[in-house]
Amino acid sequence: MGTIEATALQQNRPSIYCRYIDDIFVRVRNLDELQALKKRLADASGLNFTYEESRDGSLPFLDVLVTARNAGFTTTVYKETSQGLCLNGDSECPQRYFRSTINAYVRRALSYCTSWESTHKELERLTQVFINNGYKNSDVQEAINTAINKEHTDKQQPQEDNQKIKIFYKIHMSTQHRIEEKSIRNIIHRNVKPTNPNQAIDLVIYYKTKKIHNSS
Structure with a gap:
């Protein structure tokens, strides 16, 4: 699309032209200008372009x-x-x-x-x-x-004061994972405090599944 746009938009480029992958947002003065843009893009690419007009x-x-x-x-x-x-x-x-x-x-x-x-x-x-x-x-x-x-x-606040201090904790997935996760969060909350009062602790809990051994 970048190559197509370089050709099709050399002249009469819309005042607003934004694209995300194959979705394009443009601002044009009237339907004739939109049709002309559609034709230029189609001629430059051989692709079929559809459009939707604004409502109210x-x-x-x-x-x-x-x-x-x-x-x-x-x-x-x-x-x-x-x-x-x-x-x-x-x-x-x-x-x-x-x-x-x-x-x-x-x-x-x-x-x-x-x-x-x-x-x-x-x-x-x-x-x-x-x-x-x-x-x-x-x-x-x-x-x-x-x-x-x-x-x-x-x-x-300044950006440097907003940085969180990440603490990573690994636990095994089990039927009691919610209880264990809550307990860990309570422990960290009660006992760990940043030296900078503008910072915060970000506890990141990740899970490891237990290995299933092959009995054969």
Whole structure:
């Protein structure tokens, strides 16, 4: 695509032209300009290009909904790519998997939404999604509050003060892994403190499955 673009965009390049693999986001003045761009790309590559026009000034690009304003754009999470399916809260897996699932959705909301109003609506929607999938409301709210506080802290403090001190701990996967993981976290929380008050301990627990011996 880079070679194709070098040829097709030598002249009359759109004011905004963004591409991720085979998805392209462009801003054009009218449909004629879009059709001309489509033809140049097709002639330069021999490929068939399709397009989707914005509706009421909004257009989804990947999993982001982009809306044109008088000055620039606003963005939020595109709901059609988030149908409410995620790791079930009753699944038998390490506790950190549940936290990672919540954190991933929350980080996406904070990253994609350009206004607090849209962020608040998306976080409310996510809370209901997680509750529907068996998560505790208290766990979801704790993750949301932690993410918001961290984002605020990151903007207020120098970068060097935000670096976490990682501690890695390996355990064997077993039916008691949740109890052992909780115990380790409690021990670290009670007994290990960074010398720099602006830093935090990041305990990374990873699992090793027991070897199955061949009896033959």
